[in-house]
Amino acid sequence: MKTVVMIGAGQASLSCAAKLRAKGFDGEIILIGDEPKLPYQRPPLSKAYLLGKVEAERLLLRPQSWYEQQQIRLVTATKVMRIDRNNKAVELSDGRVQPYDALVLATGSAARNLPQSMTRSMSGIHTIRDLNDIENLRPELDVARHMVVIGGGYIGLEMAAVAKGLGLEVDVIEAAPNILGRVASKETADYILELHQDQGVTFRVGEQVKELSGDGKIESVVLGNGEAIPTDIVVAGIGAMPRVELAEQAGLEVANGILVNAFGQTSDPDIYAIGDCACYRLQTGDVRLESVGNAIDTGELVAGNILGEEMMYEPKPWFWSDQFDMKLQIAGQISTQDRITVRDVEGEGRSHWYHRDGQLVAVDALNAPRAYLIGRKMVLNGLSPTGEQLANCNQSLKEIFDSL
Amino acid sequence: MTKITFVQPSGVEATVEATSGLSLMEAALHNGVEGILAECNGAAACATCHVVLPKAVYDRLDAPEDHEEDMLDFTEAERQPCSRLSCQVRVSDDMDGMVVHIPGE
Numbered sequence: 001m002k003t004v005v006m007i008g009a010g011q012a013s014l015s016c017a018a019k020l021r022a023k024g025f026d027g028e029i030i031l032i033g034d035e036p037k038l039p040y041q042r043p044p045l046s047k048a049y050l051l052g053k054v055e056a057e058r059l060l061l062r063p064q065s066w067y068e069q070q071q072i073r074l075v076t077a078t079k080v081m082r083i084d085r086n087n088k089a090v091e092l093s094d095g096r097v098q099p100y101d102a103l104v105l106a107t108g109s110a111a112r113n114l115p116q117s118m119t120r121s122m123s124g125i126h127t128i129r130d131l132n133d134i135e136n137l138r139p140e141l142d143v144a145r146h147m148v149v150i151g152g153g154y155i156g157l158e159m160a161a162v163a164k165g166l167g168l169e170v171d172v173i174e175a176a177p178n179i180l181g182r183v184a185s186k187e188t189a190d191y192i193l194e195l196h197q198d199q200g201v202t203f204r205v206g207e208q209v210k211e212l213s214g215d216g217k218i219e220s221v222v223l224g225n226g227e228a229i230p231t232d233i234v235v236a237g238i239g240a241m242p243r244v245e246l247a248e249q250a251g252l253e254v255a256n257g258i259l260v261n262a263f264g265q266t267s268d269p270d271i272y273a274i275g276d277c278a279c280y281r282l283q284t285g286d287v288r289l290e291s292v293g294n295a296i297d298t299g300e301l302v303a304g305n306i307l308g309e310e311m312m313y314e315p316k317p318w319f320w321s322d323q324f325d326m327k328l329q330i331a332g333q334i335s336t337q338d339r340i341t342v343r344d345v346e347g348e349g350r351s352h353w354y355h356r357d358g359q360l361v362a363v364d365a366l367n368a369p370r371a372y373l374i375g376r377k378m379v380l381n382g383l384s385p386t387g388e389q390l391a392n393c394n395q396s397l398k399e400i401f402d403s404l
Numbered sequence: 405m406t407k408i409t410f411v412q413p414s415g416v417e418a419t420v421e422a423t424s425g426l427s428l429m430e431a432a433l434h435n436g437v438e439g440i441l442a443e444c445n446g447a448a449a450c451a452t453c454h455v456v457l458p459k460a461v462y463d464r465l466d467a468p469e470d471h472e473e474d475m476l477d478f479t480e481a482e483r484q485p486c487s488r489l490s491c492q493v494r495v496s497d498d499m500d501g502m503v504v505h506i507p508g509e
Binding site: 062 | 426430433434435436438441443444445446447448449450451471474475477478479
């Protein structure tokens with residue numbers, strides 16, 4: 001193994017590259033990214049960074065000097081046009097051809113856009129995915145008085161919280177009957193809904209957007225019921241799609257993401273996929289997670305496997321979101337049939353615990369860091385307190401943990 | 405530049421040049437110090453950047469906020485009297501020469 005090339009320069013490929021070096025790989029590592037920046041963190045974009053609490057410098061995952069020190073070559077502002085599997089090389093937008101021994105696809109995911117027939121290229125309509133999106137939004141945010149968020153998912157809700165914090169009037173429109181419909185329980189969603197409502201965010205839940213109205217610039221959002229909400233800015237947070245185009249062109253198998261086996265290998269054993277773009281086909285079913293934790297886990301897994309470790313992927317989902325003064329931390333993954341236990345203890349915060357077939361599978365911690373860390377330990381180690389134990393406010397989580 | 409030495413659970417040491425104003429976690433990551441995972445990149449969400457400070461430095465700093473305080477109680481490696489999440493500690497000039505321990509699991 002001489003040369004490892006990674007397409008995409010974000011959290012996943014950074015973690016993979018760092019792990020390769022940490023494990024003693026001394027061949028060439030090349031990260032190719034289409035953005036002009038050094039690899040940076042995306043989570044703060046819709047949170048602290050937009051509020052001006054984090055400087056651009058501090059978004060960087062590593063400074064320039066680190067790449068030099070680790071002898072990791074970064075090729076920025078460059079697209080990969082094609083993967084040539086026969087010759088084991090990638091063709092770059094500047095005409096160069098870069099050979100590889102192992103290729104890692106870390107292409108990420110792209111924000112789903114509202115249909116062009118609806119936006120008609122009007123200004124004032126945004127999606128949030130990369131730094132450029134934020135730089136476009138920020139000047140508008142400075143002068144705007146009203147924001148409409150389309151989609152009540154995490155990005156939409158984080159944007160709503162930021163905009164409200166900046167003093168804007170904010171409406172969130174969600175087509176489904178509940179916000180966070182596909183990603184959180186009804187109890188967690190309701191708690192977050194209430195938090196936003198207490199801060200003055202207005203919700204239109206179960207409402208379709210019929211039309212975006214304006215002349216060159218967005219002026220109002222018209223709902224299915226005919227109501228028109230005047231606004232200066234629209235942010236669409238309607239999901240993300242794995243970036244699979246290059247893989248598809250190269251004839252690799254694609255499902256909901258670039259299909260890989262438990263080792264992270266695509267249908268071409270010299271090509272791997274990690275992070276948001278990768279769909280891991282496991283015995284228990286397909287897993288594709290969009291999170292920093294998963295980008296790190298799969299990046300590090302594949303680093304080991306490139307070096308012949310043959311480690312299998314075990315998803316350890318965890319996630320966090322900051323909204324107003326609330327930090328939501330989630331460990332594990334819920335499904336709709338899970339039995340929920342609510343624990344609300346003075347001084348400990350509120351937490352929602354999920355059991356499936358009698359086994360603890362997930363915890364949502366709402367300003368409850370102890371519950372998150374203890375819950376994560378329990379879930380990862382297969383420890384399972386009963387719902388009754390967890391609901392007992394007279395017992396601390398530490399006591400419950402120690403009793404298992 | 406402030407010189408800070410990180411000591412691994414194995415006893416292996418690495419001395420790095422840290423920029424004042426950045427967090428201790430960033431100083432470690434930027435210089436390739438092993439053992440500080442910082443999975444959430446400084447959002448105080450993951451507790452994977454646990455370090456133990458010298459007592460004199462610990463005492464000089466503002467006490468951890470409630471959220472960090474709670475996270476520290478359940479880090480992978482057990483909390484010690486001068487434990488902090490390194491993402492919440494800002495490097496300052498007066499930390500020059502400081503020795504920080506990364507606790508083992």
